Amino acid sequence: MGLHASAEKLGELERLDAPAEAAAKAVQQVVGRGAVKDLLSGARLGHPLHPLLTDLPIGMLAGATALDLLAKQRGEHAADVLVGLGLLSALPTAAAGAADWSDSYGPDQRVGAVHAIANVIGLGLYGWSLRARGRGDRRTGTALGLAGMTSMAVGGYLGGYLSHSRGVGVNNAFYQHAPADWTAVLDEAELPEGTSARAAAGDATVLLYRANGQIHAIGSRCSHAGGPLDEGEIDAANRTVTCPWHRSIFRLEDGSVVHGPASVPQAAYETRTEGGQIEIRLRR
């Protein structure tokens, strides 16, 4: 069976649901929905944090194993330092990954759980390797590092599968091609003061909201995981909308992220009314 098919099979293992859901709930309770979640999800960066950080532990631990195998005595000190730094950098990386994973469901949650387990096993083996190195047992340290890298390669593949095959952690609104020229989307009478509506504009769907005579328009498909913002809660005082799926909050005026887990802003549109029609175009 190929790698892709194996990952698909993992996603069908419903027996993983009970422990995965309990663990996800525990992570949600620890992380909450405020500043810590924003930090770990990358809401302030405009980019998910976890994939940015994964290069550090993977790069350093792989570098250590390469030195173990290729530079032997000359590379001993550097390899040991890299193992220590790789393990340290794995802590924030795992925290960011756990925060992202806690918002997943079904196959994504199952594969994500196995991704995490493979990486935790890999890190445990590197930790054991560090102890062996401290005792001067290079042979055991090298072997444990190699086993750790093998386990992390499995974890890394599953992380890539989640992103590239299942669209986890990517901007889910990217392929909504928004109109760059003025496009009529709704009869003005269908959007009275203080109300919101969903409209289609080319390939894109848009959330419209009218307040104080001003019409706001942002993409209605949530950048985080594709949730329908037009079914979300609108906070009229703060001019924000909360996604009904994982409660990311976006500003209606410009689509910016107020709170994660979303890290990418929504498309924002200019609006005008012409001949009784609301028209929009992508804000430049």
Ligand code: FES
């Ligand atoms: S889909 Fe997750 S916050 Fe909107």
